[in-house]
Amino acid sequence: xxxxxxxxxxxxxxxxxxxxxxxxxxxxxxxxxxxxxxxxxxxxxxxxxxxxxxxxxxxxxxxxxxxxxxxxxxxxxxxxxxxxxxxxxxxxxxxxxxxxxxxxxxxxxxxxxxxxxxxxxxxxxxxxxxxxxxxxxxxxxxxxxxxxxxx
Numbered sequence: 001x002x003x004x005x006x007x008x009x010x011x012x013x014x015x016x017x018x019x020x021x022x023x024x025x026x027x028x029x030x031x032x033x034x035x036x037x038x039x040x041x042x043x044x045x046x047x048x049x050x051x052x053x054x055x056x057x058x059x060x061x062x063x064x065x066x067x068x069x070x071x072x073x074x075x076x077x078x079x080x081x082x083x084x085x086x087x088x089x090x091x092x093x094x095x096x097x098x099x100x101x102x103x104x105x106x107x108x109x110x111x112x113x114x115x116x117x118x119x120x121x122x123x124x125x126x127x128x129x130x131x132x133x134x135x136x137x138x139x140x141x142x143x144x145x146x147x148x149x150x151x
Contacts, residue, residue: 008040011047015075022121023080026129027073033130037138038070046074046083056142061149070141071133079110080118082129086136088114089144093135097128104128 005011015023027047031040038049043066050067053059060066072083087094101109104125110117118124136144 019121029126029130030133033133035137043069046072048072082116083114085114089148
């Protein structure tokens with residue numbers, strides 16, 4: 001994207017028609033399953049789910065004035081991207097996700113360190129993403145983040 005939308009409604013307006021329904025369903029899946037305490041906002045030019053500063057005043061080490069990121073959802077040029085930092089920080093969670101993915105999708109898993117790429121929007125495993133969202137509470141994420149910072 002060439003500019004960063006200032007709010008979620010503006011971000012949603014940038015989604016191409018052929019991806020809009022899938023993107024909104026994925027966003028709703030996250031909202032329905034993410035544990036209590038995380039806040040939906042614009043984070044790094046994407047829709048983000050963060051630990052609010054009033055719950056974790058230390059913020060993100062890269063910029064302590066920013067809330068601690070957890071999950072981001074983005075419309076990229078050729079795919080919908082789901083960035084889940086818990087997958088990057090927690091090897092057991094990553095292994096679980098990689099094992100479960102083929103049970104929910106006929107597509108090969110297209111993934112980077114924390115980025116899951118959905119190039120075919122009709123093949124998004126919403127049920128699995130819902131389960132993934134439920135795996136880490138806000139408190140567990142903060143603890144995992146702080147442990148990772150000490151290394």
